[in-house]
Amino acid sequence: MKVSIIGAGMSGLCAGCYLQMNGFETEIFEKHFIPGGLCTSWHKNGYTIDGCIHWILGSDEGSSFHKMWSEILDMKKVEFVNHEVRLEMEVKTNFNKYGNKVFKLYTNLDQLHKYLLDLAPEDAKPINELIKSMRVMQKFDLPPVMDDLPFFEAMIRGIKMTKYLEFLYWFLKLKNETNYTFAKKLKNKFLRESFELLYDGNEVNILVITMPLSCFDKKSAGYPVGGSLEFAKKIEQKYLELGGKIHYKTPVKKIIVEDGVAKGLIVRNDVKHDSDIIISAADWHYTVFEALEGKFVNQHMIDLKDLKKLEVFYSVVHLGFGIAAELKDQPHFSRFPLNEVLELPDGTIYDRLEVHVYNYDPTMAPKGKSAVVVSFYTKKGDWWIDLRKNDRPKYREVKKQFTAKIAELLKKRIPNIDDKIEMSDMATPATVYRYTNNWKGSTQGWLPGENLLAASPVNFTLPGLKNFYNSSHWNQPGGGLPIALKTGRDIAKLICKQNKKIFTTPRLKAKA
Numbered sequence: 001m002k003v004s005i006i007g008a009g010m011s012g013l014c015a016g017c018y019l020q021m022n023g024f025e026t027e028i029f030e031k032h033f034i035p036g037g038l039c040t041s042w043h044k045n046g047y048t049i050d051g052c053i054h055w056i057l058g059s060d061e062g063s064s065f066h067k068m069w070s071e072i073l074d075m076k077k078v079e080f081v082n083h084e085v086r087l088e089m090e091v092k093t094n095f096n097k098y099g100n101k102v103f104k105l106y107t108n109l110d111q112l113h114k115y116l117l118d119l120a121p122e123d124a125k126p127i128n129e130l131i132k133s134m135r136v137m138q139k140f141d142l143p144p145v146m147d148d149l150p151f152f153e154a155m156i157r158g159i160k161m162t163k164y165l166e167f168l169y170w171f172l173k174l175k176n177e178t179n180y181t182f183a184k185k186l187k188n189k190f191l192r193e194s195f196e197l198l199y200d201g202n203e204v205n206i207l208v209i210t211m212p213l214s215c216f217d218k219k220s221a222g223y224p225v226g227g228s229l230e231f232a233k234k235i236e237q238k239y240l241e242l243g244g245k246i247h248y249k250t251p252v253k254k255i256i257v258e259d260g261v262a263k264g265l266i267v268r269n270d271v272k273h274d275s276d277i278i279i280s281a282a283d284w285h286y287t288v289f290e291a292l293e294g295k296f297v298n299q300h301m302i303d304l305k306d307l308k309k310l311e312v313f314y315s316v317v318h319l320g321f322g323i324a325a326e327l328k329d330q331p332h333f334s335r336f337p338l339n340e341v342l343e344l345p346d347g348t349i350y351d352r353l354e355v356h357v358y359n360y361d362p363t364m365a366p367k368g369k370s371a372v373v374v375s376f377y378t379k380k381g382d383w384w385i386d387l388r389k390n391d392r393p394k395y396r397e398v399k400k401q402f403t404a405k406i407a408e409l410l411k412k413r414i415p416n417i418d419d420k421i422e423m424s425d426m427a428t429p430a431t432v433y434r435y436t437n438n439w440k441g442s443t444q445g446w447l448p449g450e451n452l453l454a455a456s457p458v459n460f461t462l463p464g465l466k467n468f469y470n471s472s473h474w475n476q477p478g479g480g481l482p483i484a485l486k487t488g489r490d491i492a493k494l495i496c497k498q499n500k501k502i503f504t505t506p507r508l509k510a511k512a
């Protein structure tokens, strides 16, 4: 049975690997000339600018996500870095008891607990509750069910699953808690400000902050040395070894549908490819409203398109700098306020700078030098996409001027680098869109927002269309690589089920 997959991003590659393992003949059609989609890096003047991974769930042996990743790449060959401090953040107005404005988000929960209590003993109650909630989360492996089990084993697993009730209790307790509502419970002004600023000054469900923290402590959310593209290439290699085929530089123009059944693809130069099953692992908006011309939608999809149910995740303005200095003493990830507000060319106002110093990955820069990334998240992706489309010279000029401005701010912040910036590069939401097609330049699909249970996003299938599946970070608010992996796997399982095959992987076979 032949399956055509649109997109060699993480979800497309993963779906392809799992289907190949299960006896399907798959081909991927990718518009870019490299794999990975958003999971990418690029090179300039001897430096590597990483465009994606800061942490990836499943880097620890034993977790469900580690088991899944191990099915599609040799995790033993990936070296992960686990940072002691996730973020060093300088708040704007309040001082801590040590007379400075720096808040450190430790990744070790005991250390974080001690640190928070030391800063604000008067807030012991909310602090203890917060740490407790993370400790409870840690007891449970998420996602809890990942194997298709025979009836009795499934029953036993079901009984064991009752222990997840404790997790459910905390999940429901915190489902409406945000960093802002939590901050309101704090008497200590410095800590209150820190929690408000933790998600770049935005209000998000507290689980968006505590879930990753509970994983950092277990060393389950590391950074893969070599960066994002190298990570993606490992999965591409696995897919090819499994017999899959990738057609690079082959954008898909249309999905062919006959009598409500997806039959094939029309790609570059109007070449037609017939197939029994189509998976779109490309952007959902492009898939539904362009490749399928909006013919297979229900009210839910229309509401999603009109942004009535969920917000699109931020896009990013991503500035890479190559600095001829080691910068070993700099925090790897910091955020600090600016003396004057900074207006992004798209009008977004920033009063802080977010800086990543890749001083923990020697592959990112020549010896003795450092790759640095300054990023700005923006909801105005369309502004950049339209500017590049309608006025290319102005787009280039805006980039040039903004890069120069940020280089000056960086020089003020990092000592002794005045004459050491030897490479600069600026990617915008238009770059994200151009290379990956993500709607509005979204970096992670839908924004999780304040209420994680608010609305279901894009479904695996579309109403009225047979033999077609959606598989991407748009299937789950918050997106991310593990979601792309899991979605690809779930869709392969679904396709197996619908074709009366028992889904398997080498790991599941070895267990049987």
Ligand SMILES: Cc1cc2nc3c(=O)[nH]c(=O)nc-3n(C[C@H](O)[C@H](O)[C@H](O)COP(=O)(O)OP(=O)(O)OC[C@H]3O[C@@H](n4cnc5c(N)ncnc54)[C@H](O)[C@@H]3O)c2cc1C
Pocket: 006, 007, 008, 009, 010, 011, 012, 029, 030, 031, 032, 035, 036, 037, 038, 039, 051, 052, 053, 054, 055, 056, 057, 250, 251, 252, 253, 281, 282, 283, 286, 316, 435, 436, 437, 438, 443, 444, 445, 471, 472, 473, 474, 479, 480, 481, 482, 484
């Ligand atoms: C700056 C940044 C930081 C991030 N940090 C992290 C992190 O630390 N941890 C984490 O887990 N996640 C992170 N993410 C998110 C993560 O990268 C994405 O959620 C994930 O890669 C999405 O994978 P996907 O396969 O669903 O989609 P995509 O990566 O968008 O893949 C879609 C693929 O389809 C192709 N395509 C689109 N249209 C067509 C067409 N018409 N024809 C052919 N091909 C097409 C695209 O070229 C692309 O290759 C980050 C993302 C960004 C941008």
